[in-house]
Amino acid sequence: MTTPTSTPTSSAEPLALSFRDVTVHLPRANDELQILHGVSFEVPAGQVVALAGESGSGKSTAMLGAMRLLPWGARIGGSIIAGDKDVAQMTKAELREFRSRKARVILQDPWSSLHPMHSIGSQLIESARSGDPKLSKADARVLAAETLARVGIPDAESRLKSYPHQMSGGQLQRVVIAMALVAKPSLLLCDEPTTALDVTTQAQILELLRELNREMGLTIIIATHDLDVIAGIADRLVVMYAGAVVEQGPVAEVMSNPQHPYTWALLQTAPEHNSGARLRTIEGRPPALDKLPAGCSFAPRCDFAADECRTHRPQLTALDPTGDRMTACLRVQDAHTVADPFDTDPILEASAQR
Template identity: 50%
Template structure:
């Protein structure tokens, strides 16, 4: 899977544990992936599958109860886990931009948006007050907010939901980051505004040549914008591959189950939407068997006693599963 000569981000065997009163929660288990400059990688899975915790682990944005217990995170060859506090702050502020799900709780209600953008520019780019304000107006224009000079004076509550999300994108792009992490940025928006944000991301990606990690529940969004897809379940990546290949030839039963839940325009309106039976796994122990086996109709003895390793099934396409969809039986590994 490491066929990119110099990946922008290279994550190897990342493990994150939350220490709680009721025991340890193994939220991220041996996660490995990379992303190339200019590549958009979609991360999908049910709630609790480890998507957001993985990305927060990359940036060291974890609560005190959490610990990165293993693995390596390299950004342009630099060891992120080995950075001191100042280097880590610069990494978060300058090299990586983050867009969170709810812009209203991410923006500070007591400061106008101009201050929230220029503060970042002055701190990490060393711009003067006047230059920072000019750049802030350019950023608002870049994300499609009309009359940007005037809107710099406005407060978050004076913007619509879609406009607030555009402000968050402007803040994330302020320091020309090489990597953008978008954590379900369109979930709280209506369909029309969602389409506008997605089109904006496509345009910005072409202009700025950023690597983008797009976390979402929506496989339809991933199909429209991503180059590759990471499918997460139980704190692990159970399948990853190019978007067209993965949608056309899913190799893991969980990926297949997710795709089957997508509504179809050809189905009768009276038909019930498909669901995945059962519940996500408990993460109170590191997995010793396939986490999806209790919900999988293809599970057999090996699945219940041995956690599957990721097996190459095509170019940049692998799956962590002992079952072979081509034969309907165990893989020959």
């Protein structure tokens, strides 16, 4: 009987990830659809970065692009630098090594990562040995039990014999996290890892990810709709809109002092952040990706849009000399126009005028 002992530690150094002007085109029947329109953001090694934005903004495409797991025929442009390698340029052999030993993905639905007919233990052992082919089956089993205990599965040793259908959704997502961890990756990409779970379990899983980040120095990216849950978990926040990044920076700074009107609007849709006022929705819909407006993609929904916003596409620009905070808004350059909008409540004002 194996007693879960210590925390399974990551063997590798945490990995930094850098998206540089990344484009993704997906094939259609007669042409291609551009999904990502020059996505740039930084994921410093050992940090937790949240990727937020409405449905369809391109979060999953960015995550899957970083693993080169996009549908057949997809074209990636720009570069996705992981450590010192460009994922966009990796050979098949390099990709295999990257996916088995360096980076792992956790998807929204735990079932998509598990085989229903194989025991939890055999799947964990297989994953551990894909991360380290020299690991004996016995050692992989010990690691599997330790890791299962670490992610909060009680009686881990005997649960190795369980099958996925014998576990709850929350437990399954913990198993999927354990499957990633046993391979000792340096980078964990989590695509809405808690959306399918109840609120209490969501918070527990996110807290677990944060603990693993601290203990193992793992770099973690979490794509989410839900800004509230991310506030206490992430170090940095990247906000996407219509296939591009509109703002990024340290989470507390972006949330307390958003510089892009879309970030501001998105925060107003988050119950906790919205300090008791009635919950708002952002008026209108994001543009179709094959019919993006000539200027800023958010301009048609933006209360602060000026004429130039409808004709000029804003570039992601540093707000400080370090480049730690960046935003893509033409009006942010004008201190006078920026100071006012964020002190007022344009949505309530607009509805009062109606």
